[in-house]
Amino acid sequence: MTNPxxxxxxxxxxxxxxxxxxxxxxxxxxxxLLEIGDTARPVFPRSAVKAxxxxxxxxxxxADAYGFGEKELALSCASHSGEPEHVELxxxxxxxxxxxxxxxxxxxxxxxxxxxxxALARSGGSPGALHNNCSGKHSGFLxxxxxxxxxHRGYVAAGHPEQEMVREAMESVTGAVHDAEHRGTDGCSIxxxxxxxxxxxxxxxxxxxGKGLPPERAKAAQRLLKACMAEPFLxxxxxxxxxxxxxxxxxxxxxxxGAEGVYCAAVxxxxxxxxxxxxxxxxxxxxxxxxxxxxxxxxxxxxxxAKLTELANPALENRKGLKVxxxxxxxxxx
Amino acid sequence: MTNPxxxxxxxxxxxxxxxxxxxxxxxxxxxxLLEIGDTARPVFPRSAVKAxxxxxxxxxxxADAYGFGEKELALSCASHSGEPEHVELxxxxxxxxxxxxxxxxxxxxxxxxxxxxxALARSGGSPGALHNNCSGKHSGFLxxxxxxxxxHRGYVAAGHPEQEMVREAMESVTGAVHDAEHRGTDGCSIxxxxxxxxxxxxxxxxxxxGKGLPPERAKAAQRLLKACMAEPFLxxxxxxxxxxxxxxxxxxxxxxxGAEGVYCAAVxxxxxxxxxxxxxxxxxxxxxxxxxxxxxxxxxxxxxxAKLTELANPALENRKGLKVxxxxxxxxxx
Numbered sequence: 001m002t003n004p005x006x007x008x009x010x011x012x013x014x015x016x017x018x019x020x021x022x023x024x025x026x027x028x029x030x031x032x033l034l035e036i037g038d039t040a041r042p043v044f045p046r047s048a049v050k051a052x053x054x055x056x057x058x059x060x061x062x063a064d065a066y067g068f069g070e071k072e073l074a075l076s077c078a079s080h081s082g083e084p085e086h087v088e089l090x091x092x093x094x095x096x097x098x099x100x101x102x103x104x105x106x107x108x109x110x111x112x113x114x115x116x117x118x119a120l121a122r123s124g125g126s127p128g129a130l131h132n133n134c135s136g137k138h139s140g141f142l143x144x145x146x147x148x149x150x151x152h153r154g155y156v157a158a159g160h161p162e163q164e165m166v167r168e169a170m171e172s173v174t175g176a177v178h179d180a181e182h183r184g185t186d187g188c189s190i191x192x193x194x195x196x197x198x199x200x201x202x203x204x205x206x207x208x209x210g211k212g213l214p215p216e217r218a219k220a221a222q223r224l225l226k227a228c229m230a231e232p233f234l235x236x237x238x239x240x241x242x243x244x245x246x247x248x249x250x251x252x253x254x255x256x257x258g259a260e261g262v263y264c265a266a267v268x269x270x271x272x273x274x275x276x277x278x279x280x281x282x283x284x285x286x287x288x289x290x291x292x293x294x295x296x297x298x299x300x301x302x303x304x305x306a307k308l309t310e311l312a313n314p315a316l317e318n319r320k321g322l323k324v325x326x327x328x329x330x331x332x333x334x
Numbered sequence: 335m336t337n338p339x340x341x342x343x344x345x346x347x348x349x350x351x352x353x354x355x356x357x358x359x360x361x362x363x364x365x366x367l368l369e370i371g372d373t374a375r376p377v378f379p380r381s382a383v384k385a386x387x388x389x390x391x392x393x394x395x396x397a398d399a400y401g402f403g404e405k406e407l408a409l410s411c412a413s414h415s416g417e418p419e420h421v422e423l424x425x426x427x428x429x430x431x432x433x434x435x436x437x438x439x440x441x442x443x444x445x446x447x448x449x450x451x452x453a454l455a456r457s458g459g460s461p462g463a464l465h466n467n468c469s470g471k472h473s474g475f476l477x478x479x480x481x482x483x484x485x486h487r488g489y490v491a492a493g494h495p496e497q498e499m500v501r502e503a504m505e506s507v508t509g510a511v512h513d514a515e516h517r518g519t520d521g522c523s524i525x526x527x528x529x530x531x532x533x534x535x536x537x538x539x540x541x542x543x544g545k546g547l548p549p550e551r552a553k554a555a556q557r558l559l560k561a562c563m564a565e566p567f568l569x570x571x572x573x574x575x576x577x578x579x580x581x582x583x584x585x586x587x588x589x590x591x592g593a594e595g596v597y598c599a600a601v602x603x604x605x606x607x608x609x610x611x612x613x614x615x616x617x618x619x620x621x622x623x624x625x626x627x628x629x630x631x632x633x634x635x636x637x638x639x640a641k642l643t644e645l646a647n648p649a650l651e652n653r654k655g656l657k658v659x660x661x662x663x664x665x666x667x668x
Contacts, residue, residue, distance in 0.1 A: 011518035012516070012517055014378065014528045016518070020354075044345055105654075106653060106654075107655075109653055114444070117452075118455045121455035121456050122458065124456065132653060181347065182348055184658060185345070185652060185658040192345075280613075280614035281350070282614055318519060318521045318522070319442065319443050319466060324518060324519040
């Protein structure tokens, strides 16, 4: 099955490039509200499921034991831009558990925020593991290990108790088997499993409603999504699409990007979960898709829908800041 | 017409993402050697045609008048990475024409080479127009204007004599009409025109053989392509695919990338031109496509074909340098 074109990139009057993809919108009882393209194909969710991966951090009591509030919960679900606020919060989470950045096994990269990279270089600094966009999630993993008395060394490996807890959470929430055959290694070295795209939509419908989840898990899920919606900057960073989308309607939209063009999202008032994948892995395509889907789902709120439509139609500027083109939803999302 | 998948991106045993595209390989007499996908659709060539855009710089006598050799010719066809060698050479070209970087109208951006950006920031510097990846091309434009006594101000605008010379060269070499309806503005603010993808393959077959071009133009074309093949670093930069491809067989392969997943290329010994577009605009997809096409065309040279096949199958590493996946040619390019 060939997925349809869902985003067009224009320059002048010409369509220059296009992005294909698949979209699933589900209710918590398993009812599909919208399906575009092949939603049965296994897809790596990458970072789009960090909120599910953070469930053991809350359920284990670790987050409460260390006195963490919404900021820390948001950061544990984040793909942050490595800005000072993100770095310092991750550092403080580790410190509460008696650890420092040497415990992180996520690898090192320069901040994805360009200004943060320039500032770090100007100050004579170099990036460490705290700048890694996954350092908040990994800090949550490490706090969970410490709280439960588990040896945290090697916590990124498949089979380590931390990753087994994460896999159990992923399976139970999405209802999809996570097997070794569909296992890959994520950018931050933890296992990632490819399961049908639609499973993530169902999973986030359960996360946002609590329906179909055990009571403690339902509570943890809602705490995590609420924290992300309350602290969108900590989930992403300056000028990031996730922040713009969550700030468009505070507390009413949850979104989370993942590498290779994935999004998971949820709309509490509708009780639905959303998952989508841009076939070619482009973030810009996935960002337009998720904004367009949200605009459709929330169309009865005209003001909000207009805001979301604007986010689904970003202008393309050139090196001199001239508007030379745009991205726009196409096909079933037009 | 839906273009086929030509590149797959794997993680573990799973295909995570895929890139579709179209490819044209032509001889100078207009005979197609290979066509994959829709090669009649108008495509913006972006920077992939800089060697054609540089023809007036050579034909006008400007390059010779200022004493430029292969290095300057290569830079005039470059999308360089903003490394010190690129910046200083562009500066020296402008100086020969009595100009400095304030004459450049390409806009400013940080070097695309990450190390160059970090070094510039660490030194307390900021990027200028010379760091723009197009500063060599624009320096060529400016030298042409100065040599011909044309007022260079506004040289990036459609209708300026410089851009009229460029448009005439593009039309004459590709044989395709460049009209206002298919005009867009490029990243560096000059006009870019969308014409059928296959026209660029034909154009580069003419460029590399000289066939079908007036004698002076044929000479200029071959000087420019030879200069690029002799100085691949100046055409691109550190760790760039264009350098790896041209260095794989010095003097035997010309390639030039363009934004939004375009490549133009030529193989002198076969007398063919190549053009391709990755539908979604991804450079990584286009890079695999061009390496795979070259490997097929040059398969009778087993050693070279093996090198090109290796370049067509790059590994994907994660933040810790672990090999987590790969890109590979697919479908008609497998």
